[in-house]
Amino acid sequence: MSHELSLKEIKKEWHGTLKSYVIGFITSILLTAASFYIVIAKVFTGSVLVLTITMLALAQAIFQLRYFLHLGQEAKPRWESVVFYFMIMVLLIIAIGSLWIMHDLNDRVMSDMTNMPMEKHHD
Amino acid sequence: METLAVHHTHDSHADTRVPDPHQDTFSKTILGFWMYLMTDCILFATLFATYAVLHNSTFGGPSSRDIFSLSIASIETMILLFSSVTCGLGVLSAVHSKKNQIILWFALTFVLGASFVAIELHEFSHLVLEGNSWNRSAFLSSFFTLVGTHGLHVTVGLFWMIVMIVQVLLSGITVATFRRLVVFSMFWHFLDLVWIFIFTIVYLMGVI
Amino acid sequence: MFGRLTLEAFKHEPSQNFAVVMMVLTGIGIMGAITYSKKWKWLWDEWFTSVDPKKIGLMYIIVALLMFFKGFSDALMMRLQQALSVGDAHGFIAPGHFQEIFSAHGTTMIFFVGMGVVFGLMNLVIPLQIGARDVAYPFLNALGFWLFAAASVLSLFSLAIGKFSATGWLAYPPLSGIEYSPDEGVDYWIWIVQIAGIGSTLSGINFIVTILKMRCPGMTFMKMPIFVWSGLCAMVLVIFAFPILTATLVLLSLDRYLGMHFFTAGFGGNPMMYINLIWAWGHPEVYILILPAFGIFSEVVPTFSEKRLFGYASMVWALIVITFLSFVVWLHHFFTMGASSGVNAFFGIMTMLIAIPTGVKLFNWLFTKFRGRVHFTSPMLWFFAFVLNFSIGGMTGILLSAPPVDYQAHNSLFLIAHFHGMVIGGMLFGFFCGFTYWFPKFTGFFLSERLNIYAFWCWFTGFLLAFMPLYMLGFMGATRRLDHYEASTGWQPLFIIVGIGALIILCGVGVQIYGLFMSIKDRKKNLDVTGNPWNGRTLEWSTPSPPPIYNFAITPIVDDLDPLWAIKEGHAPPQNKNYEDIHLPKNTPMGLYIGILSLIFGFAMTWYMTWLALASFVAIVICLIIRLSGEDEHEMITAKQVKEMEAAHLSKQGAR
Numbered sequence: 009m010s011h012e013l014s015l016k017e018i019k020k021e022w023h024g025t026l027k028s029y030v031i032g033f034i035t036s037i038l039l040t041a042a043s044f045y046i047v048i049a050k051v052f053t054g055s056v057l058v059l060t061i062t063m064l065a066l067a068q069a070i071f072q073l074r075y076f077l078h079l080g081q082e083a084k085p086r087w088e089s090v091v092f093y094f095m096i097m098v099l100l101i102i103a104i105g106s107l108w109i110m111h112d113l114n115d116r117v118m119s120d121m122t123n124m125p126m127e128k129h130h131d
Numbered sequence: 132m133e134t135l136a137v138h139h140t141h142d143s144h145a146d147t148r149v150p151d152p153h154q155d156t157f158s159k160t161i162l163g164f165w166m167y168l169m170t171d172c173i174l175f176a177t178l179f180a181t182y183a184v185l186h187n188s189t190f191g192g193p194s195s196r197d198i199f200s201l202s203i204a205s206i207e208t209m210i211l212l213f214s215s216v217t218c219g220l221g222v223l224s225a226v227h228s229k230k231n232q233i234i235l236w237f238a239l240t241f242v243l244g245a246s247f248v249a250i251e252l253h254e255f256s257h258l259v260l261e262g263n264s265w266n267r268s269a270f271l272s273s274f275f276t277l278v279g280t281h282g283l284h285v286t287v288g289l290f291w292m293i294v295m296i297v298q299v300l301l302s303g304i305t306v307a308t309f310r311r312l313v314v315f316s317m318f319w320h321f322l323d324l325v326w327i328f329i330f331t332i333v334y335l336m337g338v339i
Numbered sequence: 340m341f342g343r344l345t346l347e348a349f350k351h352e353p354s355q356n357f358a359v360v361m362m363v364l365t366g367i368g369i370m371g372a373i374t375y376s377k378k379w380k381w382l383w384d385e386w387f388t389s390v391d392p393k394k395i396g397l398m399y400i401i402v403a404l405l406m407f408f409k410g411f412s413d414a415l416m417m418r419l420q421q422a423l424s425v426g427d428a429h430g431f432i433a434p435g436h437f438q439e440i441f442s443a444h445g446t447t448m449i450f451f452v453g454m455g456v457v458f459g460l461m462n463l464v465i466p467l468q469i470g471a472r473d474v475a476y477p478f479l480n481a482l483g484f485w486l487f488a489a490a491s492v493l494s495l496f497s498l499a500i501g502k503f504s505a506t507g508w509l510a511y512p513p514l515s516g517i518e519y520s521p522d523e524g525v526d527y528w529i530w531i532v533q534i535a536g537i538g539s540t541l542s543g544i545n546f547i548v549t550i551l552k553m554r555c556p557g558m559t560f561m562k563m564p565i566f567v568w569s570g571l572c573a574m575v576l577v578i579f580a581f582p583i584l585t586a587t588l589v590l591l592s593l594d595r596y597l598g599m600h601f602f603t604a605g606f607g608g609n610p611m612m613y614i615n616l617i618w619a620w621g622h623p624e625v626y627i628l629i630l631p632a633f634g635i636f637s638e639v640v641p642t643f644s645e646k647r648l649f650g651y652a653s654m655v656w657a658l659i660v661i662t663f664l665s666f667v668v669w670l671h672h673f674f675t676m677g678a679s680s681g682v683n684a685f686f687g688i689m690t691m692l693i694a695i696p697t698g699v700k701l702f703n704w705l706f707t708k709f710r711g712r713v714h715f716t717s718p719m720l721w722f723f724a725f726v727l728n729f730s731i732g733g734m735t736g737i738l739l740s741a742p743p744v745d746y747q748a749h750n751s752l753f754l755i756a757h758f759h760g761m762v763i764g765g766m767l768f769g770f771f772c773g774f775t776y777w778f779p780k781f782t783g784f785f786l787s788e789r790l791n792i793y794a795f796w797c798w799f800t801g802f803l804l805a806f807m808p809l810y811m812l813g814f815m816g817a818t819r820r821l822d823h824y825e826a827s828t829g830w831q832p833l834f835i836i837v838g839i840g841a842l843i844i845l846c847g848v849g850v851q852i853y854g855l856f857m858s859i860k861d862r863k864k865n866l867d868v869t870g871n872p873w874n875g876r877t878l879e880w881s882t883p884s885p886p887p888i889y890n891f892a893i894t895p896i897v898d899d900l901d902p903l904w905a906i907k908e909g910h911a912p913p914q915n916k917n918y919e920d921i922h923l924p925k926n927t928p929m930g931l932y933i934g935i936l937s938l939i940f941g942f943a944m945t946w947y948m949t950w951l952a953l954a955s956f957v958a959i960v961i962c963l964i965i966r967l968s969g970e971d972e973h974e975m976i977t978a979k980q981v982k983e984m985e986a987a988h989l990s991k992q993g994a995r
Binding site for chain 3: 154156158159162163166167169170171173174177178180181184185188189190265266267268269270272273275276280290294298305306307311
């Protein structure tokens with residue numbers, strides 16, 4: 009195929025460097041440690057806690073996407089990024105939609121049976 | 132295995148109106164595999180959503196607070212993170228064509244990955260033996276499935292790694308083996324990415 | 340050794356025995372004919388091991404048409420039963436069998452006919468329309484087909500060995516759980532759908548990368564044919580929706596095989612979550628089926644109106660908006676499951692919104708015809724039938740999108756009439772339109788236009804008779820999936836009309852089969868010599884009929900939306916004149932092998948034959964490792980050979 013590249017050329021298409029792995033590694037360690045510490049030491053509680061560790065997880069995910077998976081560094085027209093953003097959109101719709109729907113349905117089912125073993129049927 | 136004899140016709144028709152000049156096998160493979168990873172994200176999202184809906188359905192059995200150990204989760208997290216880095220360093224060695232280093236880094240990645248799976252299996256068998264298996268409640272079903280699916284992916288990665296190490300030993304770094312190492316590293320990094328959300332949503336949120 | 344498979348599995352209801360015998364005889368007949376004409380080697384070399392999308396596309400369509408007979412037989416049986424089974428009469432089909440029939444009907448039509456014709460036409464047309472020689476992943480493409488074929492064969496097995504699922508085409512739990520459906524039926528269904536689904540996902544990835552990366556020079560996105568756009572949008576839906584299906588089927592499998600409690604009635608399970616997830620996939624699925632049909636009309640209408648497509652940009656935006664909206668409407672399939680009014684209203688409104696871009700498309704097609712020179716060929720007849728039937732079905736969809744209305748009509752025959760208007764009036768008529776339009780291109784000869792038209796009128800009349808009364812029956816209270824009803828309902832006359840409609844459709848199908856055979860018999864008298872019999876606008880019409888294996892001897896350069904009309908009008912860009920060596924991927928039997936192994940795996944899992952499941956799974960893994968360890972291998976056609984092949988085509992044309 010007239011479009012095939014040599015080994016030397018394709019190595020240039022991969023964007024990993026020692027620097028990127030060091031940065032990714034260190035930020036991941038820090039963010040992970042922070043998450044675990046905040047939970048164990050109960051630095052926050054309740055929804056603040058949940059929000060904080062969620063933000064830390066998202067931050068770590070972004071760092072790993074950038075520094076391990078090299079997202080955003082691909083050649084234009086950066087299809088990997090486009091597909092990624094689309095996936096995030098679908099993911100949020102499905103996840104949030106499902107949680108909203110199921111929460112709503114579960115409320116209306118009015119069941120307090122999910123946490124208790126079923127009692128014998130009364131005849 | 133023979134190396135590829137590249138049928139190389141110099142492209143004298145380099146046309147600036149080509150919508151995407153990157154029609155070579157490497158960039159096509161990377162994009163295609165990335166898309167597969169995106170489908171896997173949706174698959175995991177479905178499992179996460181199911182876990183979120185069912186995690187309180189304990190049916191009189193144990194809840195997340197009763198069974199999760201943060202020390203185990205933190206060890207697993209560190210192991211996987213280290214293995215992600217060793218994997219990346221392995222591909223870097225391939226760029227520099229250092230065959231022995233490649234084998235070393237990937238062997239290390241394998242050991243770390245295998246340790247992760249071993250610890251997870253230990254955690255699971257402990258739960259099963261004390262009567263809290265996946266058929267105890269919807270919560271446990273969704274826990275075992277979400278975390279287990281991730282563990283299964285890691286296990287597939289371990290087998291894949293063996294095949295890759297064998298290929299590198301036999302063929303060295305060729306266009307094809309380099310491409311496959313990059314693809315593997317994408318998979319392995321992706322698994323660490325998913326794990327971030329598992330340790331956060333399942334383990335951390337599970338104990339608070 | 341045989342798991343839970345016993346000789347009992349081979350015993351069926353009397354009404355089933357006939358179908359099994361017919362199927363087995365047909366299979367033996369086909370294999371006998373191939374053996375008699377000594378075509379096995381040819382089939383193996385040219386078709387079974389092929390990675391050429393043109394071959395794969397034809398195979399998809401052949402499988403889809405064969406599966407159509409199965410699905411349509413199911414429909415005929417149901418309508419005959421319903422016409423007869425009133426009051427004291429109970430028809431000829433036992434209730435248990437009836438449940439298997441409606442489950443098989445839906446499963447077959449959606450997964451094998453619908454997805455089959457979509458992937459079939461995409462394989463045939465898209466590489467040519469973008470000026471490419473191949474798809475991005477020829478092997479993956481072939482594998483996707485063989486998984487599809489394996490799943491369809493598994494569904495044929497389910498007819499003959501054991502029972503099929505009796506829980507509908509979507510298998511709602513808890514009925515489909517192990518407690519209430521312990522036998523092999525639901526397991527068959529799970530593996531059939533799972534294997535087909537994985538094939539679809541792989542093909543989806545393939546076509547997206549093909550369209551993104553392999554367009555010929557000058558073909559920017561806004562110069563792509565609309566059929567390619569519709570394929571791109573449909574495949575985007577595929578890759579993001581099918582993983583939901585895969586995951587949900589896994590969860591149901593875990594409930595059934597390992598006693599888990601995702602969807603069970605007790606132990607904390609939540610069956611409503613299954614319905615939520617399955618429709619989060621299910622709604623995009625129906626758009627996957629319809630968008631390519633819209634794309635087909637966008638190709639056919641301008642050609643047979645001798646006028647460029649009206650509003651190209653708005654057509655593209657309409658496709659994109661529909662793609663996005665199809666992810667946010669899924670709850671309208673279960674308004675009656677009991678969500679609160681806020682939730683129902685949100686999804687109702689989102690559903691109504693989809694009508695807008697759909698309407699834009701419809702009006703653009705009609706505006707294309709306005710002041711055009713319209714040819715009433717059979718593809719155009721299918722288009723007109725689509726406009727009528729899809730519009731009626733679509734409008735009833737808007738009715739149903741209002742939750743209070745849906746509370747009355749949900750799961751009644753009104754709903755059945757609505758969605759058959761969509762899939763038959765929309766998808767199937769679109770496929771027939773595309774099939775008759777592109778037939779000469781891919782076979783090299785014409786279908787009998789006269790027989791096409793007779794078949795069309797049978798289908799059109801039959802469809803109206805078979806489905807319009809269902810709207811009335813729905814309002815009269817008739818629910819779906821009924822195998823018997825009381826005479827006091829007054830439904831029978833309408834059911835009889837519906838049955839007659841189904842029989843008229845049967846006539847249409849008969850004419851289509853007859854027409855196909857006659858056209859094949861007379862093919863040498865009806866050759867397509869020009870390669871462009873309809874004065875088409877897009878690149879596929881610039882190749883010979885059928886196209887050579889490499890599609891284009893010289894990769895075209897385009898500068899216009901309708902490149903062939905640009906050439907006619909004298910403003911096409913200059914083309915390359917030099918022949919180059921062409922590299923094509925080698926044939927491989929791996930796709931077929933993995934397909935066969937998947938079939939065995941699905942069968943083994945259904946019947947709890949653990950050793951066989953494990954063995955076939957390991958074999959699949961080994962095949963994959965072998966395939967993915969080989970070096971990239973190609974065949975080469977030298978520039979000289981290309982030149983000779985092209986000269987041969989031209990001289991054949993000249994000789995006529």
